[in-house]
């Protein structure tokens with residue numbers, strides 16, 4: 001593991017090397033043997049231990065710049081002080097409520113979301129993850145319209161529970177679990193004509209990401225979401241925008257759909273909503289659309305959804321994003337990172353085909369599959385964490401926190417540039 005980020009010495013409380021090794025073996029026996037092999041292949045044969053801001057530290061005391069951030073969750077960085085303070089305070093008062101009263105953190109968070117959400121999304125249902133948010137959105141679309149058909153997109157990623165997986169557009173994840181929910185069709189992403197060709201008065205909803213994240217940061221044409229809005233209105237179908245990855249600041253605006261001024265009927269979110277500290281998801285809807293769940297709050301429910309701890313984290317996170325100007329920072333820092341990556345791409349066109357992104361949601365399309373593995377193993381060894389997209393191995397993704405410093409961005413570019421140079425040499429040999 002020589003050559004990684006500077007080792008600061010074993011952090012206080014971290015197990016010694018023998019115990020780390022024993023725990024890893026145990027991970028292989030009790031959690032996943034193939035994941036353990038992958039971690040070891042990447043040179044990560046230790047434990048993730050702690051960190052703050054953009055820094056992740058392992059149990060040996062090595063530091064990494066974390067540009068994966070739990071697949072985009074850690075927009076506020078690790079352990080943002082406002083969020084951890086809010087959770088600590090809440091921890092001493094009310095954590096999991098009885099569920100027989102309303103409680104303050106949930107109401108404050110719902111109020112704040114209604115203030116920042118596009119259009120007339122006034123109602124929020126809280127759950128615990130992105131996939132759960134998508135499940136709820138799909139159920140609501142059926143209940144609100146009395147229709148069953150859902151139009152989704154090829155390459156889409158909406159999660160892996162049965163309903164969400166039925167909307168997800170990748171065979172690899174779908175095939176072993178078929179038959180999935182009936183009534184789903186998948187059309188090419190970014191192509192409003194393809195939606196127009198299949199939408200009808202049987203369509204309950206069109207579900208779409210504002211930018212396809214896991215498919216490799218695919219940004220649709222500017223008129224895509226507005227045209228889907230019109231098509232849905234024309235056919236009495238609902239527009240569900242899945243903001244689980246792009247939402248809450250990642251692209252430099254509150255929501256990905258803000259960039260083209262499109263207001264959905266139902267909107268999902270998760271990841272950043274917990275401030276990088278708590279797990280929480282949510283879907284929001286217009287009052288008329290939410291009516292079936294408003295009339296009967298028991299037709300869809302979740303024991304942990306909307307718990308006081310997670311909502312306190314969420315409210316503190318939204319306040320921090322607003323008051324610390326993190327939307328603006330995502331724009332400015334995203335430009336710096338993207339400009340640097342484009343310079344590297346111009347130097348090594350045999351390795352990088354394209355750099356694209358919005359704010360701090362950035363993808364790099366490589367010229368060949370296989371190069372990603374070489375580059376990822378190299379940058380990890382040198383103290384930078386970045387990963388390929390789940391639905392598209394050829395696109396590497398950078399999802400750093402908005403609190404990343406300019407120096408950290410420049411250091412990440414150095415590490416990445418050197419790895420691409422080495423990959424270029426390998427590419428020539430092969």
Ligand SMILES: Cc1ncc(COP(=O)(O)O)c(C=O)c1O
Nearest residue numbers: 129130131157158159242244245
């Ligand atoms: C757009 C989108 N929707 C849904 C999900 C699923 O979220 P989760 O992993 O929290 O279930 C993801 C996860 O990456 C996502 O990117």
